[in-house]
Amino acid sequence: MSDFFTATVLFSTLAAGIRLSTPFLFAGLGEMIGQKSGVLNLGVEGVMLLSAFFAYWTALSTGSLWLAVLVGMLVGLLMGVVYGLITVVFHAEQGISGIGIFLFGLGFSDLMFQENVGTPKFTSKLPSVDIPLLSDIPHVGVAFFQHSAMTYTAFVMVPLVMILLRRTTFGTNIRAVGENPESADSLGVSVARMRFSAIVIGNTLAGVAGTALVLELGIFQPNLTAGRGFIAIALVYFGAWRAPGVMAGALLYGLVEATVITWKALGIIPRSLSDISAMAPAVITIGALVILARRVKPPAALTQPFSRH
Amino acid sequence: MRNKNRSRRFKLLRFVAAVMALGLLASACGDDSDDGEATGTTAPATTAPATTAAAETPLKIALVAPSASDDLAFTQSMVDAINALSDPVDLSITDGTFVIEDAAAAIRGYAEAGNEIVVAHGTQFGASLAEIAPDFPEVTFLWGTSTDTQGLANVFAYSPDAAEGGYVNGVVAAAISASGSIGVVGPIEAGDAVTYITGFNNGALANGATDVSITYTGSFGDVALAAEAATALIINGADVLTGSAQMVVGAVGVASDEGVPWFGTQANQTSLDPSLVVASQVYHWEVILEEMIDQREAGVLGGEAFEINLANGGLEIEFNDGFDLSADARAAGDAAIAGIIDGSIDPNG
Structure with a gap:
């Protein structure tokens, strides 16, 4: 146990936790924006997989990471348009259509990978962007200031999303259609347009989440996301539909994952408990959610389709 | 009102627990669960081209495997082995079947489609095989990794040391x-x-x-x-x-x-x-695959466990x-x- 409390191991674990939380944060913020407008998207995982594959394929084919990021975002945006058409225009049941998007993303990304890549190959990874001066601080620099641009961007997104939802008319309208679409509609707000926009933004962020994951690893495999999209949905509830709350959940999950892996590597967790301990991040997150349940107040019109009569 | 809020919270908690369970399931069950208890989310299946057939009628072999054919690991080892067999083979593949029920459907489908040998490449497919194999006594099923055939007369088991x-x-x-x-x-x-x-x-x-x-x-x-x-x-x-x-x-x-x-x-x-x-x-599974095929041609459709090791070149x-x-x-x-x-x-x- 004492090995864990050496500064090197502690701060490396912190760095790993922040890295692991990045996809959760992007996807969770995106899902939160969609849910604020009243639309639940269970297809986050599928969107992440599709974006991850196409970003990876782009990086592999062109060698350009920036183009890969752009493609990953565009795939997310495209899936947002598709999901918007399904749920907002055609009023399909959100839960089922979200699962459909997930299954499509899982299967199609696998198929495309096998058809176009096959044997796993590494591509360039996102380089570490060292923040001048701060990155040189012993230990702290490694933990907080030597991450990829995507990781910094994820955390910068938190105040941006807060401002978007709290300080802009657009954000106010999104919240209005998620709480009381009839009232919003009577005030001249286009519920369909607001929800469609929120879905597109949310899915684009899910696409960025998948892109961040794959470019951090430099390799794609079928089912690469390994359930992270679903965890991101849960973190929205954990975060009580607030951006800082989602960030706290993402960090908690990532840090617990990183701690468990480090403890396994150090032999602190005995091998007999190895598989059980893999559940720790989810168990702790659910536990925290139970404790914080009083804060949980979802958008009143969440999952409720809207049509003008 | 208070009860209503509490009921709402419980509903929320149930929903979150269900979503997280789905996420955990997906994370725990990657698609190379060669020997783990693999259950998962979906099964994108593909059919890969066969090896070449020459003058003689190729042996019809089907492979059902949990991960991608080109995974540089468990599934690829079997694909490479079948393609390395000395006799011509007509090979069909369904890979990425990390949902056991999907794998079971593929195994049964291949048996019904007239394949002479069906390879169930994953320990987790054993229970399915126990149900399916008796229905197709003329088909030889290969199951691994496993060290026993579950007493089935038309199943050969295989494992690596x-x-x-x-x-x-x-x-x-x-x-x-x-x-x-x-x-x-x-x-x-x-x-x-x-x-x-x-x-x-x-x-x-x-x-x-x-x-x-x-x-x-x-x-x-x-x-x-x-x-x-x-x-x-x-x-x-x-x-x-x-x-x-x-x-x-x-x-x-x-x-x-x-x-x-x-x-x-x-x-x-x-x-x-x-x-x-x-x-x-x-x-190199082909070492024992050749033996299994020889046995089948001699009229023995299963009932034996094989192992690859350094000594036999497997x-x-x-x-x-x-x-x-x-x-x-x-x-x-x-x-x-x-x-x-x-x-x-x-x-x-």
């Missing part, structure tokens, strides 16, 4: 490790991952390693966790790494970034980093010429191979 190659890799790893500290990234503690890692641990310690840190990530498919496990092992002092199952590509990526030598298993992983992969234990240590391995380390590896084959070394001991 992965500890043997693990031991050899461990001996060589210890020979090239400057710190004496070696890291291992495993998936779920099951199947040939365990036997490989056990053998590796024994071989490394027998050749002077002071510490072999073994980390099971708890997932066959979580590449990101495998990468973080490798990072943690390196920070903890490991200067040589190995690992088993499909998710190890994440660990190989970290090893590659840090310049840490890597030892592979199941298939030759040199292509992942031609300068840092030292050696790979490669499964396991092979493929050294990477691109890695500058010292003569002493190579000699230690060769001596370990010879010792295992002649019985003077017990890799499980």
Whole structure:
């Protein structure tokens, strides 16, 4: 146990936790924006997989990471348009259509990978962007200031999303259609347009989440996301539909994952408990959610389709 | 009102618990669950082209496997083996079946479609096979990795003695490790991952390693966790790494970034980093597949368990010429191979 409390191991674990939380944060913020407008998207995982594959394929084919990021975002945006058409225009049941998007993303990304890549190959990874001066601080620099641009961007997104939802008319309208679409509609707000926009933004962020994951690893495999999209949905509830709350959940999950892996590597967790301990991040997150349940107040019109009569 | 709010909260909690359970399920069940209890989310299936058929009628073989055909690991080892058979083969593949029910449907479908041999490539398919095989007494089913046929007359079981190659890799790893500290990234503690890692641990310690840190990530498919496990092992002092199952590509990526030598298993992983992969234990299932086919042609459709090992050529240590391995380390590896084959070394001991 004492090995864990050496500064090197502690701060490396912190760095790993922040890295692991990045996809959760992007996807969770995106899902939160969609849910604020009243639309639940269970297809986050599928969107992440599709974006991850196409970003990876782009990086592999062109060698350009920036183009890969752009493609990953565009795939997310495209899936947002598709999901918007399904749920907002055609009023399909959100839960089922979200699962459909997930299954499509899982299967199609696998198929495309096998058809176009096959044997796993590494591509360039996102380089570490060292923040001048701060990155040189012993230990702290490694933990907080030597991450990829995507990781910094994820955390910068938190105040941006807060401002978007709290300080802009657009954000106010999104919240209005998620709480009381009839009232919003009577005030001249286009519920369909607001929800469609929120879905597109949310899915684009899910696409960025998948892109961040794959470019951090430099390799794609079928089912690469390994359930992270679903965890991101849960973190929205954990975060009580607030951006800082989602960030706290993402960090908690990532840090617990990183701690468990480090403890396994150090032999602190005995091998007999190895598989059980893999559940720790989810168990702790659910536990925290139970404790914080009083804060949980979802958008009143969440999952409720809207049509003008 | 208060009760209404409480009811709403419970509904929310139930929903979140269900979503997280789905996420955990997906994360725990990657698609190389060769020996784990794989249940998962979906089963994208593809049909791959067959090997060439010459003048004689090709043997119709179907393969149902949990991960991708080109995974540089468990499934690819069987695809390569079938394609290496001496007789012409008409091969159909359904891969990526990490949902057992989907695999069972594919196994039954291939049997109904007239395939003479159906390979159920995953321990987790055993229960399905026990139901399906008796319905098709003319079809030979191959099931692995498993050391028994469940008493089924038309099932041949197969398994690798992965500890043997693990031991050899461990001996060589210890020979090239400057710190004496070696890291291992495993998936779920099951199947040939365990036997490989056990053998590796024994071989490394027998050749002077002071510490072999073994980390099971708890997932066959979580590449990101495998990468973080490798990072943690390196920070903890490991200067040589190995690992088993499909998710190890994440660990190989970290090893590659840090310049840490890597030892592979199941298939030759040199292509992942031609300068840092030292050696790979490669499964040559064709050695026992030929025997099974011969038995089928002689009228024996199953009922026997086969094993690949170093002695019968089913396991092979493929050294990477691109890695500058010292003569002493190579000699230690060769001596370990010879010792295992002649019985003077017990890799499980």
